[in-house]
Amino acid sequence: MKKLLSVFILLCLFAQISIAQIKTWQSPKENKTIQCAQWEVNDLVYSVQEDVDKPFNKEVFAIVTGEEGMQKIPLFYGGDHNWVFRYSSASVGAKSFVLQSEIKALSGKKGKFLITENTKQDRHGGIVLKKDNPQHLFYEDGSHYFNLAFECDWLFALDYGQEEISKTKHLLSLVNKYKFNQIVMNVYSYDVSWPKDKRLEQYPEHEYGSREDIFPFLGSNSEPDFSSLNVDFFKHFDKVIAEMHDKEIVSHLMIYVWNKLENWPDMESEADNMYYDYVVKRYQAFPNMVWDVSKEALHYTRATKEYISERIERTRNLDSYNRLVSVHDYGFCRNHKDQVDFISMQNWQHTLYQNMLNARKDFPNKPIFNIEHGGYEESPYVVFPGAYDDAEACLRRNYMCIFAGGYSTYYWQGVSWNAIIHNPFEQPEDFSKPHFEYFKHMRSLFDSVHFENCEPLSRYNTAGYNLTNEKDGIVLVYAPKENNWVGANKIISDKFNPENATKQWFNTLTGEFSEEVKYVKKSLEFWDWRPWKGEADAILIIRGLEKKKK
Template sequence: MKQFVIQVLLLICISQYTIAQYQEQSFKSNKKYSSKQWEVLDIKLESKKVTNPFKDSSTVVFKHSTGTELTLPLIYNGDDASKSKWLIRFSSAISGEWQFVTKSDHATLNKKQGVITVSANQDHKGGLQLSKEDTRSFYYESGEKYTPIAFECDWLYALDYANPNEIPKTNHLLDLIKDNGYNQIVMNVFSYDVSWKKDEKLKAHKDHEFGGPEAIFPFLGTNESPDFSGLNIDFFKKYDRTILAMHDRQLFAHIMIYVWNKLVAWPDMRSDADNMYYDYVIKRYQAFPNVLWDVSKEALYYGRADEAYISERIERIRKQDSYQRLVTVHDYGFCKKHADEVDYISSQDWSHNLYNRTLEVYQTFKNKPIFNIEHGGYETSDYTVFTGDYTNAEVCLRRNYMCLFAGAGTTYYWQGSSWNVVVYNPFEQPEDSYKPKFSYFKHLSTFWKQFINEDLKPAPWVNSSGYALANKKGLQLHYVPKENFQIKLGWLLKPEKDKVKTYYWFNTLTGEMTKPIPTKGSGYVNPWRYEADAILVSKVIDKK
């Protein structure tokens, strides 16, 4: 009985957690609604059945007490026997009172009015924005600095698709991602299947295989027999659950709207069906503060899209997204040539000298954040899914640090979760199964948060045999590979007049830190030499 009560209480807690940043209300004329900053509010309306709802131009105009205006689309949300259903989907980064009124050619949708009072939200940091003063960095709308430590999971939407009411698998995986320090998920709206050969072991573990399900498709029909005359609203209602669960955990959804190499039966480019799908995604998800837009995974690979098409897609986002969520393209070639069209530069680089190549990108684009979205490191799993060029967990971790020390955000891939195979509960698998080293990134995130406001920048002129970050106040971080016998830093860490320099070591695998001691001598030896990469942290303090 005691165990049953505990389980019930746990389910209640989970239920409350998953709705913390969301409300759903029915429309009532001139009703006063209450919301919080960055909380998503859905107000449900109905109309007479609309013949072509995806081409409907109905809007809702919001006016804040300060005079700020915001125009949002009314979102078609499906039909019943005689009526069409609609959503006013709203969120606000500012507190205060918003008055709204709908504008529509349909009498039953036109001139619907109400008031939303938005209060301060102490439990959320909001969406991401850029800074005119610190052009290389991301910032939460609340003002805190943000560094992307992302986790790729393309099939996240599929985990609980068959479950009409709950998302237990999704919640379990999201908790693991959040608890281990990741703050963003790189994901697709829809991926169908992979073209490469699948591991034979998956035949005995179909619960881990999510590629190719006929029941899932964003259009009408199926991927094998598509009907491009309309969209599958149930697909998007279920996608809502995933984005909302991420929003509650303050995990950003880096949404790649297209993917060309996952066997999706896309409609022709620029066709009515193509525009219908693309526009609907923007309309439906722009109010989520945790959304980041990416036109397509590997946008110019595979011979489908050209630069003109990608540019036009970016322009469509800009015109329709009233919240102006940040936009990038998973293609460095495009970002390099069209830097003025994207908000930040996405880099994909598998090279062995990843640090130097990323540093070149950082030095080239001085007014935009840099994000390495793929570095060819895909940690091993029980299934061989896609190996890339690096599968060792420590090597994959090191490549993430290479990106960070070169001034870029970074992305982690695990073969057990990044593509069609999703082991959503890896630490509940049999004892002899491979357990991903998520904890490495928990240590990385915890360490990084200590220094995020220290204005550290890549300092290649003091690299010695490692990689360095430094600021103007005497703080230095030196990343030292475990193979190093020592790192020569004597001239850098030499004590100054009236100043004392101290240093300590951080173990990148365990999170262990040594006690700070005064700097001295020339060669500094990693205390975990040949066992773990480490970071030497040196600070300057006044003599007392």
């Protein structure tokens, strides 16, 4: 029995172990070739027997060499005398690596990778920019990334302390099912400072604020110990990010947030730098990662623009994968556009469409992403009502962002902040349910019209909003439900030959398409009545247009 136990222990030390979509290799043999798929995340765990003073601050790097060149990747301390080399690759082929460190037991460790081509159908790699189409987002494989985000600040708290993350998996399965492909989230938040709905007291299982057992440092939020980090916090966070990666959901990770009663260390203190660096080291290998220095970074008094700039530079110096970086503060992005990869907006104004359009014109070489437009769809609890809580009004504001050529974020009050109803469709009948399906319809529509080729030609707006794809011969016009009519004659006359064109309408609430019929130009276009008037906003779609020859 002792011999069998010894063999089992040796197998655990040298074999590959799969944990929550991360392939883990415990004490890999010298020069062992590790085979893994493109964009798959691997943890190579190296143990050091002796105690190391301030292990979170030690510099340990893996120098990876392949046909595409060299990559210097930081390792992170995983607790229990272990350092972790977390690795993924966008390119296929053979690679080798060697560790460099002031820790003698680690320095000089070597190994090899053999990266095979990705076979997961819905996996496309990290999010990147394209020089020839700078106002849209793309995956590393070249396909368009239609950034449709979903806010869930307290996602880290679901299932915390549990071995299985069943609630997290259920919520993420809904996010995936309804075609959202990004979650705007915090690494850590403590609690909201505004009043809480009394009804939430009847359902304490939905309350995740003021959890003293959850904290990224030692101690608790109320009694912090900033001398070291809480590795167990990040082990749980690994499971969350890995599950998102498995479902191809991007983490728009806001490393800080200032207005949720958090107890952070002083800016630029040793503890502050230790925390920030650790997050970047630990999660950069995940292809589904986008960095955001802080939620509402300069809206509160804690941070300065100089501090935010330093954090961005710090991120870029540590992140060997060059993940996209932005800051949830439009003023900062506007004044420091060269420091961010895309422009983050927060705009509640009634003139949202025009504001988004202006931003797109002001930043012709950057994607525009409205993270927060004041539309927070109502839930069984009034968590944060904002300016708009009617589901259709919130949907319309998302369409305003998109028809201005930008990207948007959906908020449901039942998951966006401290209250999380992870299974909303399994709640009592008197619980109002979210309209996730509206966004599934939206995503299907814009995938079908190739949004990456669309441009808002506002001079052709009639009673609605125009979006035109000249490359593929498609014109869209958005019509609010109050409108009798929207038209496209002017843009078609100016730019296209409509001989083989068709037209149909799309219902934004049901996803229904009207019959596709031949497009016929009418001199009095406003007599061409639209369907679903007074019932739902609709989109006129004209396809099959041919560009006029110059």
